[in-house]
Amino acid sequence: MNIHEYQAKQLLSQYGVAVPAGEPCKTVDQAKAAAEKLFAAGHKLAVIKSQIHAGGRGKGTFKHGFQGGVKLAKSVADAVTYADNMLGKTLVTKQTGPDGRVVSTVLIAAAEDIKKEFYLAVLLDRANSLPLIMASTEGGVDIEEVAEKHPEKIIKEHIDPSMGFQPWQGRKIAAALGLKGDLAGQAAKMFAGVYKTWWECDASMVEINPLCICVGADGKEKLVAVDAKIGLDDNALYRHKNIQEMRDLAEEAPLEIEASKFNLNYIKLDGSIACLVNGAGLAMSTMDIIQHYGGNPANFLDVGGGASKEQVTAAFKIILSDPYVKGILVNIFGGIMDCNVIATGIVAAVKETGLKLPLVVRLEGNNVVAGKKTLAESGLTLITGDSMADAAQKVVKAVGQ
Amino acid sequence: MAILVTPTTKVLVQGITGSFGAKHTQLSLAYGSLIVAGVTPGKGGQLFENTVPIFDTVGEAARQTGATASAIFVPPPFAADAILEAIDAGLDLVVCITEGIPVNDMVKVKRAMQGSKTRLIGPNCPGIVTPGTGPDSHGGCRIGIAPGYIHKKGNIGVVSRSGTLTYEAVWQLTSRGVGQSTCVGIGGDPVNGTSHLDVIKLFNDDPETHGIIMIGEIGGSAEEEAAAWIKANCKKPVAGFIAGATAPPGRRMGHAGAIVSGGKGTAAAKIAAFQDAGIGIAQTPSEMADTLLKMM
Numbered sequence: 228m229n230i231h232e233y234q235a236k237q238l239l240s241q242y243g244v245a246v247p248a249g250e251p252c253k254t255v256d257q258a259k260a261a262a263e264k265l266f267a268a269g270h271k272l273a274v275i276k277s278q279i280h281a282g283g284r285g286k287g288t289f290k291h292g293f294q295g296g297v298k299l300a301k302s303v304a305d306a307v308t309y310a311d312n313m314l315g316k317t318l319v320t321k322q323t324g325p326d327g328r329v330v331s332t333v334l335i336a337a338a339e340d341i342k343k344e345f346y347l348a349v350l351l352d353r354a355n356s357l358p359l360i361m362a363s364t365e366g367g368v369d370i371e372e373v374a375e376k377h378p379e380k381i382i383k384e385h386i387d388p389s390m391g392f393q394p395w396q397g398r399k400i401a402a403a404l405g406l407k408g409d410l411a412g413q414a415a416k417m418f419a420g421v422y423k424t425w426w427e428c429d430a431s432m433v434e435i436n437p438l439c440i441c442v443g444a445d446g447k448e449k450l451v452a453v454d455a456k457i458g459l460d461d462n463a464l465y466r467h468k469n470i471q472e473m474r475d476l477a478e479e480a481p482l483e484i485e486a487s488k489f490n491l492n493y494i495k496l497d498g499s500i501a502c503l504v505n506g507a508g509l510a511m512s513t514m515d516i517i518q519h520y521g522g523n524p525a526n527f528l529d530v531g532g533g534a535s536k537e538q539v540t541a542a543f544k545i546i547l548s549d550p551y552v553k554g555i556l557v558n559i560f561g562g563i564m565d566c567n568v569i570a571t572g573i574v575a576a577v578k579e580t581g582l583k584l585p586l587v588v589r590l591e592g593n594n595v596v597a598g599k600k601t602l603a604e605s606g607l608t609l610i611t612g613d614s615m616a617d618a619a620q621k622v623v624k625a626v627g628q
Numbered sequence: 629m630a631i632l633v634t635p636t637t638k639v640l641v642q643g644i645t646g647s648f649g650a651k652h653t654q655l656s657l658a659y660g661s662l663i664v665a666g667v668t669p670g671k672g673g674q675l676f677e678n679t680v681p682i683f684d685t686v687g688e689a690a691r692q693t694g695a696t697a698s699a700i701f702v703p704p705p706f707a708a709d710a711i712l713e714a715i716d717a718g719l720d721l722v723v724c725i726t727e728g729i730p731v732n733d734m735v736k737v738k739r740a741m742q743g744s745k746t747r748l749i750g751p752n753c754p755g756i757v758t759p760g761t762g763p764d765s766h767g768g769c770r771i772g773i774a775p776g777y778i779h780k781k782g783n784i785g786v787v788s789r790s791g792t793l794t795y796e797a798v799w800q801l802t803s804r805g806v807g808q809s810t811c812v813g814i815g816g817d818p819v820n821g822t823s824h825l826d827v828i829k830l831f832n833d834d835p836e837t838h839g840i841i842m843i844g845e846i847g848g849s850a851e852e853e854a855a856a857w858i859k860a861n862c863k864k865p866v867a868g869f870i871a872g873a874t875a876p877p878g879r880r881m882g883h884a885g886a887i888v889s890g891g892k893g894t895a896a897a898k899i900a901a902f903q904d905a906g907i908g909i910a911q912t913p914s915e916m917a918d919t920l921l922k923m924m
Binding site: 351353354356357358371374387388389426429431460461462463465466492494496504505506507508509510511512514515516517518519524527529532560562563591592593614615616617619 | 655704705728729730731732733734735736738739740773774775778788789790791792793794795796799816818819843845846847848849850853869871872873874875876879880881882883884885886890891895911912913914915
């Protein structure tokens with residue numbers, strides 16, 4: 228699960244990580260009050276940031292023509308104008324696709340006086356199953372590009388999960404970033420807080436880009452997490468009630484939300500051939516084989532190992548709600564699952580949804596003879612495939628006609 | 629010889645009284661596997677299906693029955709603890725079927741396993757099958773949830789991150805009259821106990837295994853690591869398939885570990901590594917068995 232920047236900053240600040248003063252606002256009135264508070268506290272500039280689960284906000288464009296999903300305001304009046312142009316409007320960035328996302332919250336925060344930008348992230352290193360802290364002096368830019376062109380500029384430090392983050396590791400990373408004196412001490416503490424956020428919240432990734440040296444009103448330098456992104460491990464959400472409440476359904480595709488209600492794993496793609504498969508690996512490779520034979524998959528859909536008739540019907544309804552779908556491929560390897568139960572589910576679903584599109588079914592495995600008989604005797608005009616390759620070629624052909 | 633388990637391996641089941649564990653224990657018993665004990669805390673002293681003794685702890689079950697392997701069907705919040713208990717009991721092999729274990733729980737388990745003699749397979753996997761010699765491969769060792777009857781005793785090793793793709797490969801082999809030495813599902817999670825490479829090394833050393841099918845998918849770099857080792861060391865023909873070429877970046881495709889992130893873990897990179905290592909590439913999942921058989 229992903230959360231918004233303001234939510235990520237709330238979690239980080241609970242672990243002692245310094246973030247700019249500010250608050251999330253859902254209305255222009257709230258935005259006005261938040262901006263007034265910041266300017267009254269002596270801040271000279273405020274930043275108004277659209278809260279959506281996609282990057283490229285600063286360079287994005289709103290559908291009504293307003294430029295930029297992140298704006299600097301010199302006055303309360305500016306802040307109100309910007310908030311008014313963002314709230315309830317649709318922001319299109321290079322990561323949102325052409326449909327864009329509706330901005331329902333803006334973060335109004337103090338714009339810090341930034342001296343230098345760093346990059347900091349905590350993630351799992353899959354190669355050795357250890358937590359990894361990555362840091363770089365190249366902050367505020369695309370870190371993947373830095374990793375590719377200047378791998379020497381990426382500092383990597385693994386953490387022993389049985390001991391947790393150690394103070395000497397904080398000093399080591401701070402020194403590698405060239406931080407000295409009081410800033411080095413601040414940095415070591417901050418790294419410990421960021422690691423703790425990652426570990427205790429069961430995050431899949433915590434990314435602070437940029438992490439900045441800022442000059443405070445008192446003229447002193449301090450380290451601040453100016454932007455933050457957190458992804459969370461879905462499998463661990465059950466033990467974090469506070470984080471579950473951060474889920475923003477408006478950021479998820481409606482069909483995917485509908486599918487999750489039936490324990491179906493569905494991801495919408497932009498092709499025309501829908502697929503319904505049991506097992507994640509088989510579902511992925513069903514998409515692949517559709518493309519291999521010249522078609523385009525409309526979705527990933529794993530109905531799981533023990534799909535019921537209700538789940539199969541729900542799956543058909545979800546597939547058919549996608550207006551781009553021109554044909555359906557059902558690919559089931561029923562190892563333990565009874566193929567006849569699946570066949571009965573398919574027949575019921577086709578009748579209930581009044582399916583008109585071409586349907587190709589490939590069944591294999593347990594009780595497959597009875598399953599094929601059920602399909603044959605159903606009176607439905609469906610096409611059967613003997614193997615995955617056969618079925619994929621048939622559905623591509625049927626959709627092409 | 630097969631790898632990891634043989635028809636004489638004694639197996640205990642953690643979570644034997646849950647509906648999922650009970651169903652697959654019945655299927656393993658029907659397949660002829662030696663399920664000698666169950667473990668459900670609080671139900672020690674009872675019998676499963678009037679035959680298999682249930683114990684409160686893994687240690688007790690292992691001591692009293694001589695079980696050396698475990699199948700874990702414990703729900704996700706308690707599964708990591710169940711693995712740690714099995715490691716403490718000194719079992720040779722622990723196969724964790726459970727899907728949905730928090731990643732950080734597995735990071736801790738992985739750290740705790742350093743220096744232990746136990747091998748963990750999974751989690752989030754279909755388990756292991758070493759086929760038997762009876763009809764429909766009856767009499768083999770089945771630990772987990774794979775359908776036993778699709779197997780046939782023989783000389784091909786299969787290793788995969790995906791359950792249904794393993795069945796697909798096994799069925800293609802069996803339908804062509806070609807049997808398997810052992811089939812291992814290593815699981816679809818980002819942190820797992822045994823990698824492709826670990827299993828490939830075992831197959832390479834197993835005189836009964838003459839060829840290998842390796843099935844991978846997007847996410848991580850375990851396939852690339854296995855490919856590099858195969859290129860330098862493997863004496864046997866290997867055919868491979870990678871799932872997820874059409875998966876959009878940044879999305880988890882069902883398996884927690886099946887995600888392309890930051891441009892890493894793509895199907896294209898894995899296929900290139902396979903090609904470089906001389907692994908036969910199945911262009912589609914329908915061609916996994918035929919690709920290997922052409923190489924042998």
